[in-house]
Amino acid sequence: AQSVTQLDSHVSVSEGTPVLLRCNYSSSYSPSLFWYVQHPNKGLQLLLKYTSAATLVKGINGFEAEFKKSETSFHLTKPSAHMSDAAEYFCVVSDRPGNTPLVFGKGTRLSVIA
Amino acid sequence: DTEVTQTPKHLVMGMTNKKSLKCEQHMGHRAMYWYKQKAKKPPELMFVYSYEKLSINESVPSRFSPECPNSSLLNLHLHALQPEDSALYLCASSQDRKGARYGYTFGSGTRLTVV
Numbered sequence: 001a002q003s004v005t006q007l008d009s010h011v012s013v014s015e016g017t018p019v020l021l022r023c024n025y026s027s028s029y030s031p032s033l034f035w036y037v038q039h040p041n042k043g044l045q046l047l048l049k050y051t052s053a054a055t056l057v058k059g060i061n062g063f064e065a066e067f068k069k070s071e072t073s074f075h076l077t078k079p080s081a082h083m084s085d086a087a088e089y090f091c092v093v094s095d096r097p098g099n100t101p102l103v104f105g106k107g108t109r110l111s112v113i114a
Numbered sequence: 115d116t117e118v119t120q121t122p123k124h125l126v127m128g129m130t131n132k133k134s135l136k137c138e139q140h141m142g143h144r145a146m147y148w149y150k151q152k153a154k155k156p157p158e159l160m161f162v163y164s165y166e167k168l169s170i171n172e173s174v175p176s177r178f179s180p181e182c183p184n185s186s187l188l189n190l191h192l193h194a195l196q197p198e199d200s201a202l203y204l205c206a207s208s209q210d211r212k213g214a215r216y217g218y219t220f221g222s223g224t225r226l227t228v229v
Binding site for chain 2: 032034036041042043044045046049051090092094101102104105106107109
């Protein structure tokens with residue numbers, strides 16, 4: 001069975017400092033992993049995805065994540081936070097080759113302080 | 115066109131009303147999904163359509179009735195809802211169910227309030 005654990009429910013950083021949002025996964029197969037962002041009262045936007053190619057994945061808005069199989073982790077990072085990064089972030093897993101729908105983590109709320 | 119469009123954006127309905135939510139995509143995706151999201155929670159899967167056929171119903175109450183009239187459209191018919199059904203309803207699509215490994219494209223959602 002697949003599952004995903006976001007280790008922090010809330011992360012607060014100062015503008016211009018690095019961002020680290022942590023995610024661990026469990027999967028019976030080789031997983032696909034995603035980070036989605038949701039701004040208040042908006043839908044979900046795909047930030048980046050890992051689908052078995054390069055383990056360091058670059059996404060939009062300067063975010064990146066590294067797939068570490070030995071640690072079953074897929075942490076999201078950004079070198080310098082911007083006020084507009086304040087949002088809810090979801091780590092999501094999909095087993096391959098299955099037909100199972102995406103499984104969401106509980107989310108991490110990122111606050112950016114001026 | 116790389117969007118999923120949901121209408122209406124906001125909906126207020128009484129407990130005796132009948133209303134419908136609409137979702138449309140023109141990316142040629144053959145899998146479409148309805149999610150319900152309560153405040154400060156992750157989305158919860160409600161229904162999955164694959165090639166216009168219902169393939170997953172996550173034990174959703176019958177007051178929610180999905181419909182997939184064609185490969186581009188997905189509707190969610192609402193009848194006799196309860197106040198606890200108030201939530202953000204999100205539609206998503208993927209290339210097909212196996213293509214879910216490349217992720218879903220989400221719409222902006224319909225904010226539903228039941229009074």
